[in-house]
Amino acid sequence: xxxxxxxxxxxxxxxxxxxxxxxxxxxxxxxxxxxxxxxxxxxxxxxxxxxxxxxxxxxxxxxxxxxxxxxxxxxxxxxxxxxxxxxxxxxxxxxxxxxxxxxxxxxxxxxxxxxxxxxxxxxxxxxxxxxxxxxxxxxxxxxxxxxxxxxxxxxxxxxxxxxxxxxxxxxxxxxxxxxxxxxxxxxxxxxxxxxxxxxxxxxxxxxxxxxxxxxxxxxxxxxxxxxxxxxxxxxxxxxxxxxxxxxxxxxxxxxxxxxxxxxxxxxxxxxxxxxxxxxxxxxxxxxxxxxxxxxxxxxxxxxxxxxxxxxxxxxxxxxxxxxxxxxxxxxxxxxxxxxxxxxxxxxxxxxxxxxxxxxxxxxxxxxxxxxxxxxxxxxxxxxxxxxxxxxxxxxxxxxxxxxxxxxxxxxxxxxxxxxxxxxxxxxxxxxxxxxx
Numbered sequence: 001x002x003x004x005x006x007x008x009x010x011x012x013x014x015x016x017x018x019x020x021x022x023x024x025x026x027x028x029x030x031x032x033x034x035x036x037x038x039x040x041x042x043x044x045x046x047x048x049x050x051x052x053x054x055x056x057x058x059x060x061x062x063x064x065x066x067x068x069x070x071x072x073x074x075x076x077x078x079x080x081x082x083x084x085x086x087x088x089x090x091x092x093x094x095x096x097x098x099x100x101x102x103x104x105x106x107x108x109x110x111x112x113x114x115x116x117x118x119x120x121x122x123x124x125x126x127x128x129x130x131x132x133x134x135x136x137x138x139x140x141x142x143x144x145x146x147x148x149x150x151x152x153x154x155x156x157x158x159x160x161x162x163x164x165x166x167x168x169x170x171x172x173x174x175x176x177x178x179x180x181x182x183x184x185x186x187x188x189x190x191x192x193x194x195x196x197x198x199x200x201x202x203x204x205x206x207x208x209x210x211x212x213x214x215x216x217x218x219x220x221x222x223x224x225x226x227x228x229x230x231x232x233x234x235x236x237x238x239x240x241x242x243x244x245x246x247x248x249x250x251x252x253x254x255x256x257x258x259x260x261x262x263x264x265x266x267x268x269x270x271x272x273x274x275x276x277x278x279x280x281x282x283x284x285x286x287x288x289x290x291x292x293x294x295x296x297x298x299x300x301x302x303x304x305x306x307x308x309x310x311x312x313x314x315x316x317x318x319x320x321x322x323x324x325x326x327x328x329x330x331x332x333x334x335x336x337x338x339x340x341x342x343x344x345x346x347x348x349x350x351x352x353x354x355x356x357x358x359x360x361x362x363x364x365x366x367x368x369x370x371x372x373x374x375x376x377x378x379x380x381x382x383x384x385x386x387x388x389x390x391x392x393x394x395x396x397x398x399x400x401x402x403x404x405x406x407x408x409x410x411x412x413x414x415x416x417x418x419x420x421x422x423x424x425x426x427x428x429x430x431x432x433x434x435x436x
Contacts (some may be wrong), residue, residue, distance in 0.1 A: 001135055001136065002297075004399065005184070006045070011281040012088075012412060015250070016249065023277040024280055025229050026436045027058050028059050028060065028061045028326075029059060029061070029312075029316055030060075030061045030062050030063055030313075031060060031061070031062055031063070031086075031088065031311075031312075031313050031316050031317055031320060032062075032064075032086035032087055032088070032311070033046075033050075033062055033064045033066055033085035033086060033088045033089070033090075033318070033320070034063070034064075034067055034075075034086045034088070034089040034090065035064055035065070035066055035067065035089075035090045036066075036067050036068075036069060036072055036090055036092060037163055037303075038066040038067075038068070038091055039269075039274075039336065039337060041336045041337070042333070042336040042337065042338070045329060045332050045333045045336045046064055046333065047315075048329060048332075049323075049324070049327070049329040049332075049333065049400045050062045050064065051200050051327065052328070053320060053323050053327070054328070055065070056323075057316075059300045060313075060319075060320075062320060065117060067085070069235065069248070069249060069281040070193075070248070072092070072399075073394070073398040074094075076095065076394075077408075080104060083310055084274070084325075085104070085308040085310055085311050086308060086311060087303065087311040087312065087313055087316060087317030088161060088307055088308075088309060088318070088320050088324075089306060089308065089319055090140070090303065090304070090305055091303070091304040091305065092301065092303060092304075093128055093139055093301035093302060093303070093304075093380060093381040093382075093389075093393070094381050094393040094394040094397050094398075095168045095304075095379075095394055096097070096128040096129070096136075096137045096302070096304040096306065096381070096389075097128055097131070097353055097381050097382070097389040097391050097393055097394070098138070098391045098392070098393060098395070099136070099137075099306065099394075100131035100132075100134075100391070101391035102296060102306060102391075103132065103304045103309065104135070104309060104310070105136040105137060105307065105308060105309055106135065106307040106308065106309045106314050106317070106318070107134050107135065107136060108135045108136060108138055108306070108307065108308075108318070108321070108325045109134055109135050110318075111135075111138065111318055111321065111322055112135045112138065112161060114322065115326070115345075117324075117326065119292040119348065120346060121138075121139065121344050121345060121346065122142075122144070122343075122344055122346060122349075123374060124137060124142070124143075124300075124302075124372065124373070124374035124377065125139040125142050125185075125302050125344035126302075126344075127302060127374075127378075127379060127382050127389065128302050128304065128379055128381055128382060128389050129302070129304065130240065131391075136306060137304035138303060138304060138305060138306075138321070138325065138344075139302040139303065139304050139344040140303055140304065140305050140324065140325060140330075140341075140344060141302070141340075141341035141342055141343060141344060142267060142300050142301070142302050142303070142341075142342045142344060142372055142377065142379060143267050143268070143299075143300060143301055143302075143303060143342070144267070144298065144300045144342060144368045144369075144371030144372050145198065145202055145265060145266065145298045145299045145300060145342060145371065146265070146266075146268070146288065146289060146290070146298065146367050146368060146371050147263055147264070147265050147287065147288050147289070147290055147291075148256050148264050148265075148266060148270050148285060148286075148287055149161070149262065149263045149264075149285070149286050149287070149288065150259075150262045150281075150284055150285065150286075151284050151285065151286045152261070152284045153175055153178070153179075153183070153262040154176060154262075154286075156173075157174055157175065157178050159171055159174060159175070161288045162287075162288075162290060162291050163292060163305065164234060164292060164293065164411075165203075165204070165207060165208075165290055165291050165292070165293045167291060168203075168291040169235060169236065170233075171185075171263070172185040172186040172236055172239040172263065173185060173239060175239070175262040175263065176238070176239040176262075177416050179262065180424055181199070183259065183261060183262055183323070184239060184241045184255070184258055184260060184261045184262070184265050185239035185240075185261070185262055185263065186236055186239045186240050186261060186262070186264070187240060187241065187244070187246040187255030187256055187260070187263065187264035187265070187266075188203065188236065188244065188260035188264070188265050188325055189211075189244060189248060189249075189251070189252050189386035190237060190245040190246075190247065190403075190406060190407065190410055190411070191244070191246045191247040191248050191251075191292050191352070191403065192246075192400050192403045192404065192407060193247070193248035193249070193400070193403060194247075194248075194380075194397045194400070194401040194403070195247070195248045195249045195252060196247075196324065196402070196406055197397060197400075197402040197403055198299045199252070199265055199378060200229070200230075200233050200402065200403075200406050201299060201380060201383065202265065202290045202297065202298045202299050203233060203236070203265060203290055203291070204229035204230070204232045204233040205225075205226065206230040206294040206295065206298075206378070206383065206384060207290070207291065207292050207294065207295055207296065207297055208225050208228060208229050208232075208293045208294060208409035209225055209244050209293075209294045209295060210223060210225035210226050210228075210229050211383050211385055211386070212383070212396070212402070212427065213383070214383050214385070215386070215387065217372065217387070217388065217390060219424055219427050219428050220424075221420060221423050221427055221430070222409035222420050222423075222424035222425075223420065223425040226416075226423075227416040227417040227419075227420045228416070230406065230416040230420065231408045231409065231416045232410075233406060233410070234406075234410040234416075237410050240261075241255060241260060241261065242279060245407065245410070245411055252264060252265070252266055253266045253267075253270055253273060256270060256274075256279050257270065257273045257274055257277055258278070258337055259278065259281060265290065267340050267353075268337070268338075268339030268340040268342070268368050269337045269339070269340035271338060271339040271357060271361065271364060271380075272276050272337045272338055272339065272340065272357070274338075275357060282361070285361075285364070286363065287363070287367040287368065288366065288367060289367060289370060289376065290316065292334050296376060297376060297377075297378060297384055298371050298377055298378075299372055299377070299378065299379070299380055300372055300377025300378060300379065301381065302344065302379060303341065303378060305321050305324055305325070307381065319387045325345060325407060326345075329420075330343075330345070330348055331343065331348055331351050334352055335352070335355050338355045338357045338358050339357070339358060339364065339368055340362060340363065342368065342369070342372055346353045346401060353364060353365075379391070381393045382396070392430065392431050392434055395431075395433075395434045396427055396430055396431075399430055401423050401426045401427055401430070402423065404423070404426075405419050405422070407422070408422070
């Protein structure tokens with residue numbers, strides 16, 4: 001009898017484990033996924049991924065909503081205020097740091113353990129994953145930013161790849177003069193967007209050793225280095241196309257893909273867009289790391305995936321998160337923009353390198369991977385010299401105070417020293433207001 005009862009208990013347990021994940025009313029559990037990765041080919045892969053996940057998880061339905069880059073801040077703020085959050089979200093770097101501080105994300109310590117612990121990831125990719133000793137998001141890729149250049153334009157003027165900021169200025173000027181209005185020397189952003197924050201950091205502030213926070217995480221934007229960086233970034237503006245003062249992400253990439261600029265700073269996404277929209281330029285395209293001054297540094301923010309604590313079905317959200325990172329569509333998703341999303345899981349790396357476009361342009365791939373070096377590539381949320389990521393970056397970047405500083409100097413001809421002082425005060429006001 002005891003043996004019979006034991007067998008019945010085992011069967012019941014197994015049946016429960018295998019039972020479809022319906023809710024108390026017998027209806028399928030619908031989990032929501034927010035994605036800021038919304039290129040058409042990315043959407044195609046996510047659609048396949050969701051279909052495959054649903055087939056292996058009866059009773060769970062996944063609904064995806066694509067969030068525009070410009071709409072992320074307002075959307076996230078409204079969702080948190082209304083406590084109407086999705087189960088899963090793909091998180092850019094500022095949210096990976098600010099949301100745990102607000103208590104908005106579910107702990108993923110158990111998932112990290114299942115995946116093999118931190119050693120299963122490339123070390124630099126985990127820079128934003130932990131908060132107060134716990135993991136609240138996990139990186140699914142890093143996004144190296146490099147300089148894209150026209151090899152044929154360089155050859156026309158016998159120009160070597162610039163290594164220093166001084167060389168870079170001279171190269172942009174020479175190329176611009178050679179273009180004579182047919183093409184511009186440089187494509188970089190001066191718009192009131194977070195991308196201007198990143199390009200200013202990679203091309204001026206970080207190479208000179210400047211930063212928003214010092215090593216003690218105190219605001220340190222008011223410095224002679226910041227003033228010098230603002231002045232230098234302004235000096236590059238004459239070599240950019242008319243309208244660069246409104247540019248964000250898309251316009252910067254398009255400046256190179258369209259052939260209108262001889263050099264452009266952007267993510268690895270450029271490779272896919274060239275193949276898609278202007279394949280004749282691919283053989284003429286090369287890449288190099290942003291120039292150095294005291295340091296050679298660029299932006300390479302980890303892109304993370306997290307589960308919201310107050311969502312309706314956080315446990316099912318975790319299941320989807322694990323499937324996203326380990327399933328057969330992981331590299332296919334990264335391949336949707338080959339070179340843009342570099343894998344974070346060591347177990348997926350060798351397979352990722354086998355994409356035909358990456359194998360076809362090994363020199364470009366080498367530069368993208370160099371930008372992933374932990375001494376070169378940094379997230380804007382955890383810049384070089386900062387021991388931890390500031391939870392205030394979501395608010396700081398959302399305010400556009402750094403792009404405003406760039407515009408004050410570049411477009412309004414204000415004194416860089418006074419602008420650095422102004423921005424420093426504004427950043428301190430933001431931190432005081434948020435009070436995390």
